[in-house]
Each structure stands twice: as C-alpha cells, then as structure tokens.
Amino acid sequence: MSAHDPQFLYMILVLPTLFGLTLVGEGINKVMNSEKGGYLSLIFGILFIGVVIFAYFFFSSMLSKT
Numbered sequence: 001m002s003a004h005d006p007q008f009l010y011m012i013l014v015l016p017t018l019f020g021l022t023l024v025g026e027g028i029n030k031v032m033n034s035e036k037g038g039y040l041s042l043i044f045g046i047l048f049i050g051v052v053i054f055a056y057f058f059f060s061s062m063l064s065k066t
Contacts, residue, residue, distance in 0.1 A: 009059050013052055020048035 027042025 006060075009056070013056055016052045017049065020045050020052060023048060 023041050023045030025045075027038050027040070027045055030036075030038030030041060032038075
C-alpha cells in the first residue's frame with residue numbers, strides 16, 4: 001500500500017474519527033448526568049471530527065492532483 005492509495009487515506013482517518021466520536025459520546029453522557037466537563041468534551045469531540053473532515057478533503061484533493 002503506497003501513500004497515494006485512497007485506502008491509505010481512509011485507514012489513517014478511521015481511528016481519529018472513532019476518537020472524536022468517543023469524545024462526543026462521553027460529552028453527551030456527562031451533560032445528561034449533569035457532570036462537569038460535559039460541554040468541554042462535546043466541543044472538543046466536534047472540533048476533532050471537524051479536523052478529520054478537513055484533513056480528508058485536504059488529502060483527497062492532494063491525491064487527485066497526483
């Protein structure tokens with residue numbers, strides 16, 4: 001598998017996406033149980049998923065140029 005293979009792009013984005021979804025789930029759980037830090041985890045999870053989406057479009061546009 002080379003760095004120009006689209007499967008490589010998907011592979012390096014799966015784990016960060018799962019981490020972001022875990023942060024979102026933890027944040028929702030904390031907010032529903034009225035615990036501190038729930039909104040912070042939720043915001044960081046959404047930001048993390050946003051960075052992964054940005055990286056996907058950035059790397060996919062680089063792969064399409066080569």
